[in-house]
Amino acid sequence: MRMITRLALLALVAWATSGLAHAGVSAPLQVHDAWIRVLPGALPNAGYAILTNPGNQEVKLVAARSNAYARVMLHESSESGGISRMHAVDHLSVPAHGSVRLAPGGYHLMLMHAVHPVKIGSRVTITLRFADGRTQDASFLARPANASGVND
Amino acid sequence: MMRVSSLALLVLLGACSSAAKPRFDLTNVTGHLPNLKFQLTADNGKTMTAKDFRGKVVMMYFGYTHCPDVCPLTMTRMHVVMQQLGKLADGIRFLFVSVDPARDTVPVLHQYVTAFDKHDVGLTGTPDQIRALAKRYRAAFDRGKVQKDGGYEVNHSAAIYIFDSKGHARVLATPATSNKDLEHDLRLLLKGA
Ligand SMILES: [Cu+2]
Numbered sequence: 001m002r003m004i005t006r007l008a009l010l011a012l013v014a015w016a017t018s019g020l021a022h023a024g025v026s027a028p029l030q031v032h033d034a035w036i037r038v039l040p041g042a043l044p045n046a047g048y049a050i051l052t053n054p055g056n057q058e059v060k061l062v063a064a065r066s067n068a069y070a071r072v073m074l075h076e077s078s079e080s081g082g083i084s085r086m087h088a089v090d091h092l093s094v095p096a097h098g099s100v101r102l103a104p105g106g107y108h109l110m111l112m113h114a115v116h117p118v119k120i121g122s123r124v125t126i127t128l129r130f131a132d133g134r135t136q137d138a139s140f141l142a143r144p145a146n147a148s149g150v151n152d
Numbered sequence: 153m154m155r156v157s158s159l160a161l162l163v164l165l166g167a168c169s170s171a172a173k174p175r176f177d178l179t180n181v182t183g184h185l186p187n188l189k190f191q192l193t194a195d196n197g198k199t200m201t202a203k204d205f206r207g208k209v210v211m212m213y214f215g216y217t218h219c220p221d222v223c224p225l226t227m228t229r230m231h232v233v234m235q236q237l238g239k240l241a242d243g244i245r246f247l248f249v250s251v252d253p254a255r256d257t258v259p260v261l262h263q264y265v266t267a268f269d270k271h272d273v274g275l276t277g278t279p280d281q282i283r284a285l286a287k288r289y290r291a292a293f294d295r296g297k298v299q300k301d302g303g304y305e306v307n308h309s310a311a312i313y314i315f316d317s318k319g320h321a322r323v324l325a326t327p328a329t330s331n332k333d334l335e336h337d338l339r340l341l342l343k344g345a
Contacts, residue, residue, distance in 0.1 A: 037224055039217070040263035044303075046220040071301070077221045079327055083292055084222045084310040104225035105327065111220075112303070145224055145267035146231045 028059045028130055029094060031138040035150040036111065037104075038118050038142050045069075045118065047109030047126060047140055048102045048150075053094040060131035061092040068124045070113035077105055086110075091131065118142050174345035177333035178314070178323040185313065185321035188212070190285050192249070195262035195274030202319055209244045209341045210315040211325075214291050216252035216306045217264040223248075224268070226312070226327065231269040233335050241271055243317075243342050249285060250276040251293040251308050289313055289321075316341050 034049035053059045064072040077086045092107060094100045102108050109126065118124060124140045141150055188202040188210055211230065215223035227248065234241040248265055250256035253276045256264075261274035276282070286293060291309035298304045312325040314337065322345075323337050 037220060039220055039224065040267050041260060043217055043260075043264065044220045046224070075221070079222075079310050082310055082326070083307050084327070085307045086219070086221060086305050104221060104228075108221050112301070145264075146228045146269065148228055148232065 026134075027136045028055065028134055029053055029061075029128070029136060031128075031136075033150040034126075034138055034140040035143045035147070036118065036124060036140045037145060037147060038120055039145050042113070045111040045114065046075075046104070047072075047111055048104065049138065049140070050099055050101050051092075051094050052099040053096060056096050058096055059094045061094065061128055062090070062131050063129040064109055064126050065129070066111070066124060066126045068115055068118060069111045070115065071111075072126065073110040073112070074107070075110040076107050079105075120144050174340045176323050176337045176340065176345075178325050178329060178337050180322070181313075181324050182320065182322050185290075185324075186288055187321065188315045188319040189288070190249075190275070190281075192275040192277040192281060192285070193258060195258060195265055195276075197258050200273070200275070205245055205247075206319060207317050209317055209338060210247060210319070211244065212247045212249060212289075212313040212315070213311075214249050214251050214286055214293060214308050216250055216308065217256050217260055218252065218303070219306070219308075222310070222327070226310075227265075227268040227272065229331060229334075230272075230312075233331050233338065234269050234271055236331070236335055237338065237342075240339070240342055244271055244338060246272045248272055248274050249282065250274065251282060251286065252295075252306050253277060253279055253282055314338070314341065317344070 030052040032050040037046045039045055066072055074089045074092055075086055076089050077084065092100060120142050122142045124142060125137050126140055128136045128138060191199060191201045194200040213226060230246050246269065250261060256276050261276055265272040265274040291311065293306055293308040296305040296307060310327050313321060314323045314325060316322050322341060325334055
């Protein structure tokens, strides 16, 4: 009896794991080097990552949200005529078999109004939403204000 | 014969002037921009003027704390260069002049600049004071549309104005400037170039 239970449990675990593996395969993007620049106090933060699309079809990121922030926006910084600007973008396309880099000075996730102070070194989950309605969770590492990247 | 000697003279002059003038990697603005001059409130709550920074090589940048991307990128790059310079960095001050004095109160500014580098000084003032200083250096800025939550962005000049220890404007750095070039010119200015 005990043996049977254990077998059943093993089967259950195997089934659950394969299910998870399936969910992994269906994630539209691979997310690498994801980090957040945490600014002091109530100031907005910025999220960065490398988004890679292993699929045969373009993936269109249209929105993002997080339980850690009241509002998340897709933003782009640009410079022209010696003036720095920042504006909202309504979507970000990751080409088939290509990547898009969210990096300081360019595309970023604008993270507004942290619900609680975000601790340096902690991880924040940000949910990406795509044009076809699919979503994907990504884990971002909280880094200090003067960090240059995910590692330095 | 005449031609040869004038050529030689030119070469000689060229050699002379290049030895006398520092060879900056950044855009040389010596003589083209006014000396450092301001009176503003620093992030320590005190009124400070350009005179308080005599003897230091000064970098001046116009930004705002609600800027989570480009301003921190600039300040982080400065921090990296300061670390490269080691002890020499004590001869430099980086002035972060707020173009958003409505939101950049002294405490907000203080928290912000201290998060980047110990050689940073935050400066704020009345809108008129800030406008006058920006105008003096032809640094443009303008406030964008106010959003639903009351927030707004400020478009602002990307340049970093660099002054020698006597307060003379010498070189101009931009976001495209490499850390190597910046470090090179700061070293020259620290040596009294
Ligand atoms: Cu932004």
